[in-house]
Amino acid sequence: MVVSTSLIPFLEMNGNANEAIDLYVKALDAKVVYMLRFGDLPANPESPLPEEKKNMVQYAVLKIGDSELQISDHVTGSSYQKGTQITIVVQTPDEDQAARYFEALKQGGQVNEPLQKSFFSPAYGNVTDPFGVTFRILAKG
Numbered sequence: 001m002v003v004s005t006s007l008i009p010f011l012e013m014n015g016n017a018n019e020a021i022d023l024y025v026k027a028l029d030a031k032v033v034y035m036l037r038f039g040d041l042p043a044n045p046e047s048p049l050p051e052e053k054k055n056m057v058q059y060a061v062l063k064i065g066d067s068e069l070q071i072s073d074h075v076t077g078s079s080y081q082k083g084t085q086i087t088i089v090v091q092t093p094d095e096d097q098a099a100r101y102f103e104a105l106k107q108g109g110q111v112n113e114p115l116q117k118s119f120f121s122p123a124y125g126n127v128t129d130p131f132g133v134t135f136r137i138l139a140k141g
Contacts, residue, residue: 005097008089010070010136017057017073024062030069034061038073087126087134098123098139105129105137 013020024030039054056073063069070089092098102115102123108130115125115137123139 005090005092005101006068008068008070008091010072010087010089012085012087013057013071013073014085015056015073017060017071018055020071021057021060021062024064024069028064030062030064032060033063034059036060087136089136089138091138091140093140095123095139098125098137101135102127102137105135 011017011020021030021032025032035057036059037054038049038056038058041049041058043049057071058074060071061068062071090098090101092101099115102125106127106129110128111125112128112134113124113126115123118124121138121140123137125137126134127137128134
């Protein structure tokens, strides 16, 4: 069986995702095909969301021609440095393949989020390889 894997650029915008999306819609004829704002997530009474963050983008997917671009206001790790906000989503329909990708990339690298089940994927993790490139591994069936 051939597993179809795709590589998708993922932009971490540190509070500027709405403006970036507006620009890409105008400049690149992008179409917003999915948008989830932080205010759309279930409330956590132990950590209430500040009002100013409710309209921030938790996750968005733009279609530009035949390509996909993913955008979020979330920043992986504890710091943001302009120019380093691009990560690569490795998307595969196969959970076992996702695990193999994750295990291979973490060798000599750093696990940012362990590969595990989430509300949007049976296997999702975030890893930075030994060369400093960050990958979001995602099984999506």
